Amino acid sequence: METQIIRMDEEHIDQDAVYSAGQILQRGGLVAFPTETVYGLGGDALNPDSSRKIYEAKGRPSDNPLIVHICRFEDIFKVASEVPEAAYKLAEAFWPGPLTMILKKADIVPQETTGGLATVAVRFPSHKVALALIDAAGGFVAAPSANRSKRPSPTLAKYVEEDMDGRIEMIIDGGEVGIGLESTIVDLTGVEPIILRPGFITREMLHQVLGSVDIDKTILDGACKLPPKAPGMRYKHYAPKGELTIMEGCPELVVEAINRRCAAAKADGARVGVIATDETCHLYVADSVKSVGPRQDEEAVGRSLFRILREFDDEEMEYIYSESFGESGFGQAIMNRLLKAAGHRVEQIDKEE
Numbered sequence: 001m002e003t004q005i006i007r008m009d010e011e012h013i014d015q016d017a018v019y020s021a022g023q024i025l026q027r028g029g030l031v032a033f034p035t036e037t038v039y040g041l042g043g044d045a046l047n048p049d050s051s052r053k054i055y056e057a058k059g060r061p062s063d064n065p066l067i068v069h070i071c072r073f074e075d076i077f078k079v080a081s082e083v084p085e086a087a088y089k090l091a092e093a094f095w096p097g098p099l100t101m102i103l104k105k106a107d108i109v110p111q112e113t114t115g116g117l118a119t120v121a122v123r124f125p126s127h128k129v130a131l132a133l134i135d136a137a138g139g140f141v142a143a144p145s146a147n148r149s150k151r152p153s154p155t156l157a158k159y160v161e162e163d164m165d166g167r168i169e170m171i172i173d174g175g176e177v178g179i180g181l182e183s184t185i186v187d188l189t190g191v192e193p194i195i196l197r198p199g200f201i202t203r204e205m206l207h208q209v210l211g212s213v214d215i216d217k218t219i220l221d222g223a224c225k226l227p228p229k230a231p232g233m234r235y236k237h238y239a240p241k242g243e244l245t246i247m248e249g250c251p252e253l254v255v256e257a258i259n260r261r262c263a264a265a266k267a268d269g270a271r272v273g274v275i276a277t278d279e280t281c282h283l284y285v286a287d288s289v290k291s292v293g294p295r296q297d298e299e300a301v302g303r304s305l306f307r308i309l310r311e312f313d314d315e316e317m318e319y320i321y322s323e324s325f326g327e328s329g330f331g332q333a334i335m336n337r338l339l340k341a342a343g344h345r346v347e348q349i350d351k352e353e
């Protein structure tokens, strides 16, 4: 299959191209598109064949459910059989935006889209290209991130092309995404709202609106033996080809420890990369040192993380060492993805070695 690539940004929506993309989706084909979080791989959410094709294109296990994207709040009533008070409050505060709600599913949503679950994940994104496409597709677009399974989610269309060229009908290139990490997922089907995946909408922000909100224990504790509540969090994810280790401790000691690891790897003839910040990147000696941005600028860190992981793959790094980041606010989402990418490999540097 030849994959057509079309460029358009939020300020210049090409209506004809959006119409053709919508037609592809209505006919059961797949189109990758930009959202404010990461690129999505879209199919008609109400068509079981489209969902099957998404799993196939991603190489994703079919028990890992997809998120249904809508472009009007009212459409939530078509895909969810119950809409609790909390959903209205969250929609009012954060939709359109990077928040996904888990609700009881309506019969119209096929099991293929929800990975066999009786619940459905619903999101109303804010990206104008995404909204135009969802509308043109008939209102319901199932879209997981547009990467092949296990790879970092794509923040640029060139990464979608790398993973999906020849597998899908079209890629809409809308430039670099704004947030760079996937949406926050909140489950509203239980007694208490519970965060299944941290994201740009932080626990503190949810708490302000809902009064109380829990967080899935497996997110806070990497060693937790319970299965995560969001099926996708069970799977190996984001892992770069090289072995990634997070180094935690006082900044000076971390720099020294990383440099020692880099020197040892080099002595063995291995290629080593470092994930650093603007403040520290000049302090490292490695084959490749990349800054995620200023340490205090969490938005910059979130936006660059997945791109840097992919760049290290392109550069064939065998070992990667990363500084650690604070876990409050958006930092919780950043550390969640970094820890998953590292397979929870963390070294604590408490004193000079």
Ligand code: AMP
Residues within 6 Å of the ligand: 064, 065, 066, 067, 102, 114, 117, 119, 120, 121, 143, 144, 145, 182, 185, 196, 229, 230, 231, 232, 233
């Ligand atoms: P992705 O956008 O690629 O990260 O994929 C969507 C993710 O949303 C899945 O991997 C699941 O972890 C999560 N998800 C989707 N539907 C549900 C659901 N009904 N219940 C819990 N988690 C869900």
Ligand code: MG
Residues within 6 Å of the ligand: 144, 145, 153, 182
């Ligand atoms: Mg994903």
